Amino acid sequence: MNSNILLKASKLNTRIFYKDSVVNAVCDLDLELREKEILAIIGESGCGKTMSMLSLTNLLPQSAKITEGQILFNGKDIEMDNEDQLRKIRGAQISYVFQDATASLNPLFSVGEQIREMFITHEKIPSAESKNKVLEVLESVNLKPAEKYYSYYPHQLSGGMNQRAMIAMAIASKPKLLIADEPTSSLDRITEMQILNLLRDLNKKMNLSIIFITHNISIIENFADRIVIMYAGRIIEKGDAKEILRNPKHPYTKALLKCLPKKENKDKFLNTIEGNVADLSDLPDGCKFNPRCPYVMDVCLKEEPEFKKVSEGHFTKCYLE
Amino acid sequence: MLLRVENLGKQYAISKSFFSNKETIVQALDNINFELREGTILGVLGETGSGKTTLAKLIVKLLEPNNGKIIYNFDNFPRNVQMVFQNPFSSLNPMMKIKDILKEPFLIHHLDNGTDTDSKLRILLEKVNLSYDCLKHHPDEFSGGQRQRIAIARAIAIEPKVLVCDEPTASLDLSVQAQILNLFIKLKEELGLSYIFISHNIEVISFIADEVLILYEGKPVERGLKNKVFNNPLHPYTKILLSSDIGELQKTSAQDNYSGCKFYTNCKFSSDICKQMTPEEIKTEEGHYVSCHILK
Ligand SMILES: Nc1ncnc2c1ncn2[C@@H]1O[C@H](COP(=O)(O)OP(=O)(O)OP(=O)(O)O)[C@@H](O)[C@H]1O
Ligand SMILES: Nc1ncnc2c1ncn2[C@@H]1O[C@H](COP(=O)(O)OP(=O)(O)OP(=O)(O)O)[C@@H](O)[C@H]1O
Ligand code: SF4
Ligand SMILES: [Mg+2]
Ligand SMILES: [Mg+2]
Numbered sequence: 001m002n003s004n005i006l007l008k009a010s011k012l013n014t015r016i017f018y019k020d021s022v023v024n025a026v027c028d029l030d031l032e033l034r035e036k037e038i039l040a041i042i043g044e045s046g047c048g049k050t051m052s053m054l055s056l057t058n059l060l061p062q063s064a065k066i067t068e069g070q071i072l073f074n075g076k077d078i079e080m081d082n083e084d085q086l087r088k089i090r091g092a093q094i095s096y097v098f099q100d101a102t103a104s105l106n107p108l109f110s111v112g113e114q115i116r117e118m119f120i121t122h123e124k125i126p127s128a129e130s131k132n133k134v135l136e137v138l139e140s141v142n143l144k145p146a147e148k149y150y151s152y153y154p155h156q157l158s159g160g161m162n163q164r165a166m167i168a169m170a171i172a173s174k175p176k177l178l179i180a181d182e183p184t185s186s187l188d189r190i191t192e193m194q195i196l197n198l199l200r201d202l203n204k205k206m207n208l209s210i211i212f213i214t215h216n217i218s219i220i221e222n223f224a225d226r227i228v229i230m231y232a233g234r235i236i237e238k239g240d241a242k243e244i245l246r247n248p249k250h251p252y253t254k255a256l257l258k259c260l261p262k263k264e265n266k267d268k269f270l271n272t273i274e275g276n277v278a279d280l281s282d283l284p285d286g287c288k289f290n291p292r293c294p295y296v297m298d299v300c301l302k303e304e305p306e307f308k309k310v311s312e313g314h315f316t317k318c319y320l321e
Numbered sequence: 322m323l324l325r326v327e328n329l330g331k332q333y334a335i336s337k338s339f340f341s342n343k344e345t346i347v348q349a350l351d352n353i354n355f356e357l358r359e360g361t362i363l364g365v366l367g368e369t370g371s372g373k374t375t376l377a378k379l380i381v382k383l384l385e386p387n388n389g390k391i392i393y394n395f396d397n398f399p400r401n402v403q404m405v406f407q408n409p410f411s412s413l414n415p416m417m418k419i420k421d422i423l424k425e426p427f428l429i430h431h432l433d434n435g436t437d438t439d440s441k442l443r444i445l446l447e448k449v450n451l452s453y454d455c456l457k458h459h460p461d462e463f464s465g466g467q468r469q470r471i472a473i474a475r476a477i478a479i480e481p482k483v484l485v486c487d488e489p490t491a492s493l494d495l496s497v498q499a500q501i502l503n504l505f506i507k508l509k510e511e512l513g514l515s516y517i518f519i520s521h522n523i524e525v526i527s528f529i530a531d532e533v534l535i536l537y538e539g540k541p542v543e544r545g546l547k548n549k550v551f552n553n554p555l556h557p558y559t560k561i562l563l564s565s566d567i568g569e570l571q572k573t574s575a576q577d578n579y580s581g582c583k584f585y586t587n588c589k590f591s592s593d594i595c596k597q598m599t600p601e602e603i604k605t606e607e608g609h610y611v612s613c614h615i616l617k
Contacts, residue, residue, distance in 0.1 A: 018462070045466030045497045061461070099465045099492070100410035148345075156335060159407045159488070160369025160521075182465070185491045186407065188368040188521045190562070215494050259495035261502070261524040269506065270499035270528065277450045277497060 005072070006177060006209050007033040007056070012069035014048075014055045023280045025051040025064065027233040033177070038203060038210045040220045040241065042256070043230030044277055049213045050099055052230070053179050057090050074176070092122055095170040099181040099213075101162040104169075105154040111165045112138070112150030115172050122173040133172075141168045142194055159186040167195060171202060180212040184219070192216075196223050217260060221245055226313075229253050232278035232288035239314030249316040251293045287318070295320055322356050323394050323515050324380070324483060329353040330388030331375050349375045350539045353389070354602065355532075357483065360513040362505070364520065364530030364547065366562065372539040373519045374407055377485045380517060395482055400430045403476040407487040407519075409468035413460035419471055420456035426478045445474045448504055450497060465492040473501060477508060484508075485517045490525065502529055523563065527551060532608075535559055538583040541602060545609035555611045557588045582614065590615050 014026035138146035141164040202208040275292035350372040406412035427433040449470040490498040
């Protein structure tokens, strides 16, 4: 594997400024992505996954600001207030599949025309050729027959079709890095597999690197090289995907993996993690998981743990041995 | 029996386009039949674009059917049928605070009596694991999963008889998903709530559903008691859907210009009749229905 670092975020902090309070949605995030790597991000609802990814190219909502940190892409500093540079990077080099698929498609243009626009502006493909290119990419995300879906407007597509149109748009510009926020959440298992195979192909043949957020643990093992697990705005465990799924170390990760519904499970209720979902505006001192942790010790209440090496390429923030 | 769906069908018209200069008709749903019994959960499965959301919208009367009908065996229609929409980003009014969004169902149905409603909101938020503080914010200040939970809280606020859920947990992490599914089971047992529950997640359907309905390109392929269908799937599509080896299904472009079974181009058991005629639904055993020619 090529081990050049494509993206490196250090000590990234993003705050949200509400009317009468400030919340630290991303706290001291360190993230490294090598070229051609596929990284999965999992974590609790509302823990800051989307905010972290939007921070990388400063696509944050108005109320949110990066207050600290550095981001290197391809060895170069991404300057957060240099809109010109950011615009060049977004789309052409880093493209997004947003969590909200409908908001990122323009309701006034057909899906095909929107993707065609993408080809003409980013890829400088002559207008006459562009139509065939669009049909090709629609076909690749399984919107078949492509001639039919070319002229569909976003509101005429089902949830999963919308999501695939978004993916088609994101890969059309041949980016180096794809950041995909729950890109297959509205797809059935079979279509999801086909989309993941397509992304795997682009990863192998076109050196596409991918960061994707997902709640679907079962796709990670075969798709991702590495995983990052987030809790309360922080990364609390990270490492090789297979290693972490088999040998999770952080009590949150362990508890989370036990909540997976299984066909053979005949219990009336599913396992859950006791206690409240972490509230970013009201976090405890020390380890942020301490109110819910079954192993909590004195030290956990006082000081936040730092990353500790579990094994080669596996790190966790927890005091447990 | 709470609700009965008879020969339900829905078409959409797509206006002319760049590639064709005549209006085309999409048959999004065709010939759907089922019953929803009180205090049960009907799980709806089917690939993307197979008509699940269309079915949900017909049941809550956001769409009018072109064929067939839905018989509601209870009074007070809008109050007793609530829906959780597939996309949490467009289902909450961005102009309203969460407090007003959650209060609205009480107001509309004249169930509001001041202080009592406040404590009800508190309990509601606890059920979906959101903090009380969220009441003062607007929907666009929340993450996808948080919005989904607000939508769920709104739908269960006034305890309807039927809850139509379109992918209600697709944007939730495993632990919060488990809490919400447990909540649904409790509401079913304590209040006798019934659900139409759409999901792509077979494990979730397997956990929560009493009965299942499986769609393929708008047509019913198999339905019935979950245990019968899951333990003994008979339709070739259901077999692939439920098997762990799903690599074999390569969706070929569906051609609209033949009148037979929609699964024909993908089916390895197909014969000539499959291309010519739509299979009728047959009962293979008590509580198990399949639409496939090979079962005749
Ligand atoms: N547009 C916004 N304005 C203000 N606050 C926001 C906004 N979007 C999210 N937040 C807040 O920021 C925090 C982090 O949200 P984020 O969207 O990153 O969560 P997430 O991990 O992606 O969750 P999910 O899995 O539910 O999508 C949440 O507590 C949320 O309330
Ligand atoms: N407003 C509309 N106008 C035209 N066609 C539509 C409209 N809404 C849906 N369709 C079409 O109807 C079919 C079924 O769509 P529906 O949204 O019911 O699918 P679904 O099963 O919910 O899919 P998904 O799992 O992707 O959400 C699709 O072919 C879709 O393109
Ligand atoms: S640091 Fe302490 S409280 Fe935090 S997860 Fe580890 S044992 Fe639990
Ligand atoms: Mg998110
Ligand atoms: Mg749908």
